[in-house]
Amino acid sequence: MGHNGRRRIPEATVARLPLYYRSLIDCNERDLATVSSDQLAELAGVNAAKVRKDLSYLGSYGTRGVGYDVEYLLHEISRELGLTQDWPCVIVGAGNLGAALANYRGFGARGFRIVGLVDDASDKVGQTVGELTVEPMHTLANMVNERSISIGIIATPASAAQPVADALISAGIRSVLNFAPAVISVPPNVSVRKVDLATELQILSFYQLRGLTSGPALVVDRPA
Amino acid sequence: MGHNGRRRIPEATVARLPLYYRSLIDCNERDLATVSSDQLAELAGVNAAKVRKDLSYLGSYGTRGVGYDVEYLLHEISRELGLTQDWPCVIVGAGNLGAALANYRGFGARGFRIVGLVDDASDKVGQTVGELTVEPMHTLANMVNERSISIGIIATPASAAQPVADALISAGIRSVLNFAPAVISVPPNVSVRKVDLATELQILSFYQLRGLTSGPALVVDRPA
DNA sequence: TTCACTTCGAGAAAGCATTCACAAGCTCGG
DNA sequence: CCGAGCTTGTGAATGCTTTCTCGAAGTGAA
Structure with missing residues (x-):
């Protein structure tokens, strides 16, 4: 072995x-x-x-x-x-995307429960989305502590992404999933992964434009 | 030079x-x-x-x-x-995610307009989402043709992803963006890119579990 | 013009990731 | 027990990406 x-x-x-x-x-x-x-x-x-x-x-x-x-x-x-344990998550941004993610059964199933939904627009605070109530931004630090939140999900417009990231990090979050179309900078002990629809579409259009395909085409396992 | x-x-x-x-x-x-x-x-x-x-x-x-x-x-x-031209897109799946994507101003802005929203659940067909009306699955091929659609976006549950991909491809689509948590197989002349929330969260949890960070952990900017 | 300073472009080196190729280890039929 | 047939695990080879380094080419001041 x-x-x-x-x-x-x-x-x-x-x-x-x-x-x-x-x-x-x-x-x-x-x-x-x-x-x-x-x-x-x-x-x-x-x-x-x-x-x-x-x-x-x-x-x-x-x-x-x-x-x-x-x-x-x-x-x-x-x-x-680490799927044998629970990873409580908070979503920041209760717009279209944030709300859709909060409702999204499909990753909730696998140990990543959304336990908080935050937005600082006063017309959003108090609304309910699925089983969650939108809470104001200033409650973030407490929330992270009390609910043992370990992952922050940014679902805001690009302009808010960096301040939100800073807030998450100073609340103690060390893992961030960023849906905003913006680069965020973080200290070296924080992980960021990004999901960017515009980027993906642009990559597709690059290859379509020249009649090429991205990636290793398809899996056709050929014994030499 | x-x-x-x-x-x-x-x-x-x-x-x-x-x-x-x-x-x-x-x-x-x-x-x-x-x-x-x-x-x-x-x-x-x-x-x-x-x-x-x-x-x-x-x-x-x-x-x-x-x-x-x-x-x-x-x-x-x-x-x-290829951003000097227009890339009309169709979204298949008008659930939470599909609807959120259809409303998502932010990539629409950059030449990728959503011009069709398709679902085969009879309770969804006919609903309006933003400026779009949900159309039945069987109209896909015509729609792709008439609206010159070049990109298909899959926003269905995992189980529907492969049949939907097949339908898109036989309608003539050669670029696919897949949000469903499933691997889809396609012929070699088709590009697929995937966006998978569960995968990203799992990668984050891997690194958080061992106190490491993903990526080159670059960037210095300090928050509070 | 010349000098000090800046910044790109690209070869070369170093570092990762993927693929190859095959010995080692397992099962099963006889 | 033996040999045929699979399938893993892994060094070695290949290929791709990132980083290093430095010459070439530009600017502005004197």
Whole structure:
């Protein structure tokens, strides 16, 4: 089993773990007991070599000649991703997007519960969105503390993104998901991930313009 | 000035062009005539060497000792990204997310107009969302044709994503933006980009769990 | 003009990520 | 128990991205 122990997991691999996680849930629902790297690759839309390399960073969880035990691997990946615990989130910005995210059952299901919705527009405060009530911005620090919030989601216009990020960080948040079309700067102990619709559309238009496609086209696993 | 001409632009660079584009718009609004790679780097949240390398793939648009002409560079990047033309989009799925996206002024502004909203739930069809009326799924092919739609946005539950993708593709769409938490497979002449909230949150939780940060953790600016 | 200073462009080096290729390890039929 | 047939795990090879470095080219002052 090689040597394993505490290896550093490459960023690119981390970014794919959620993909494997989802694929394994599929397998589980179909009552598959084991899955090969080939099958998992097809489900996750990557190639088999990558699956094996990625999973090898977690440890030697497969069995040669057989594949990976679905339940076991699922458990290990959950653990690595921290999905065995709860991650309360706050959304800042109760506009279209913020409200849609607050209602969005689909990631709430997986341990990321939205426990607060904040906006500083006085006409929004007090409104209810799903099961949440919009609270004013100045309650943020208390809220983060009392509800043990660990993730902040920015769903404001671009101009508000930086001040909101600063507020989240000074409230103690160290993980931020930014939907605003703006770069935010944060101290080095804070993680930011961004989701930017305009960017994605622009990338699509770049490739469409020249009749090319982005990414490694499709998964057609060819034995050389 | 090197040799330039028609160079292949690396994927990583393409993914950053929208960032530069946005940063340049900022510059323009602040009436800056020129911008250095250092300044642009700060605005875009990357480092200066990367900015220069990236821009050099487009051509030698800078002036040594001065920097880049904001208007000119803006124009060139617009052209590369295809933002000088219109890209009509259709959204499939008029649930929370689909409706929010349909209303989302912010990417509509930049040439990506939503000209169709489709859902096959009979209770959704006929509803109005913003300026759009929800139309039934079977009108998709006609709609794509008549409204010259070039980009399809999938905002359905995971289970519907693949059939919807198939429908979009057989309607002639070659660029797809997928918000559903599912891998979709497409023929090699179609581009897919995905936006997955659950994935992003899981990546954040991975790093938070071990007190690490994702990405180059760059940027210094300090909040309180 | 010359000098001090600035900034780009791009080759070269370094660092990551992906893919290849195959030995090692497992199962199963006989 | 043995050999055939799978499938993993991983070093090595390849390819892509980022970073380093520095010559070339521009500015403005004297």
